[in-house]
Amino acid sequence: MPGCTTCGGAAFYTRRYSGETLCVECFKKSVVEKTRRTVSKYKMIGKGDRVAVAVSGGKDSLSLLKVMVQLYAPRRLPIAAISVDEGVAGYRDEALEHARSLCSELGVEHTVVSYKEMFGFSLDEALSWNEERDVSSCSFCGVFRRRAIDEAAARADATVVATAHNLDDYVQTFMMNLMHGDVARLGWMDPAYADGSFRIRRVKPFMEIYEEEVALYAYQSDVPFQSVSCPYMHEGLRSEVRDYLNAMEATHPGIKNVLLRSSLDVISRYSGTSGKESVPCGSCGRPSSGGLCNVCRMKATIEEHVKSRP
Numbered sequence: 593m594p595g596c597t598t599c600g601g602a603a604f605y606t607r608r609y610s611g612e613t614l615c616v617e618c619f620k621k622s623v624v625e626k627t628r629r630t631v632s633k634y635k636m637i638g639k640g641d642r643v644a645v646a647v648s649g650g651k652d653s654l655s656l657l658k659v660m661v662q663l664y665a666p667r668r669l670p671i672a673a674i675s676v677d678e679g680v681a682g683y684r685d686e687a688l689e690h691a692r693s694l695c696s697e698l699g700v701e702h703t704v705v706s707y708k709e710m711f712g713f714s715l716d717e718a719l720s721w722n723e724e725r726d727v728s729s730c731s732f733c734g735v736f737r738r739r740a741i742d743e744a745a746a747r748a749d750a751t752v753v754a755t756a757h758n759l760d761d762y763v764q765t766f767m768m769n770l771m772h773g774d775v776a777r778l779g780w781m782d783p784a785y786a787d788g789s790f791r792i793r794r795v796k797p798f799m800e801i802y803e804e805e806v807a808l809y810a811y812q813s814d815v816p817f818q819s820v821s822c823p824y825m826h827e828g829l830r831s832e833v834r835d836y837l838n839a840m841e842a843t844h845p846g847i848k849n850v851l852l853r854s855s856l857d858v859i860s861r862y863s864g865t866s867g868k869e870s871v872p873c874g875s876c877g878r879p880s881s882g883g884l885c886n887v888c889r890m891k892a893t894i895e896e897h898v899k900s901r902p
């Protein structure tokens with residue numbers, strides 16, 4: 593293998609879609625630089641913003657925290673970390689430990705919000721009550737997690753929440769929305785889309801970086817991450833879409849980049865058009881499509897189950 597295209601050093605990784613070969617240091621720098629360009633291209637962070645990185649304790653989110661601190665600490669832009677403790681025994685504790693240790697190493701303030709304190713039940717409890725399982729555990733958990741992240745971000749006094757969704761996640765979500773016939777949701781994927789009813793913006797600084805490269809960055813940067821997945825996870829369609837995209841990429845290097853560009857092009861045409869009129873939730877006052885918001889509706893269902901227990 594020839595040496596690093598940039599510095600001539602020992603080759604470590606070949607980026608098949610561009611033909612570059614990189615040494616470890618040049619590879620890591622390229623990930624940081626790509627992130628910086630994405631943030632600037634989509635104006636994800638502006639003057640006076642305070643950024644909270646949502647960290648789960650997995651490799652993507654801890655890598656994002658490390659990259660954001662490298663990029664913005666020298667420019668005195670405050671970076672904090674926020675985590676949600678869903679309350680999954682034997683799973684989340686370890687992940688939060690990794691998050692805590694990286695935060696203290698980087699000198700980053702870390703705010704943790706738990707389902708238990710916010711909603712009155714942990715995910716373990718909620719799912720044991722939800723015996724009918726009429727809603728899949730992930731979509732159920734996702735609704736609560738969004739709300740908990742908002743709360744954590746507010747406590748951390750943040751104006752922007754950065755999540756670690758990478759290019760693969762983004763393209764998968766795009767394709768899944770198509771496969772679910774959920775074209776109206778595409779507008780929400782616009783990186784420039786800001787719903788006026790949410791005070792805190794959400795951005796995805798890794799959205800132009802392949803999942804594989806984020807993983808390599810984590811391994812090469814000594815990021816201490818959890819590799820066990822959530823015991824409730826069932827990805828179904830998403831993992832099929834992931835396998836399909838990876839198979840396409842193997843025979844057509846760069847096709848995921850093309851799909852990202854196409855997705856963004858389609859999404860931009862739907863941006864701002866997806867909003868059903870939002871009205872305040874009858875219980876918590878947050879935006880809803882009428883009556884109760886999703887969080888309050890699911891919470892009521894769970895509480896109903898608790899009461900009916902002997």
Ligand SMILES: [Zn+2]
Nearest residue numbers: 596599615618
């Ligand atoms: Zn190099």
Ligand SMILES: [Zn+2]
Nearest residue numbers: 873876885888
């Ligand atoms: Zn509500």
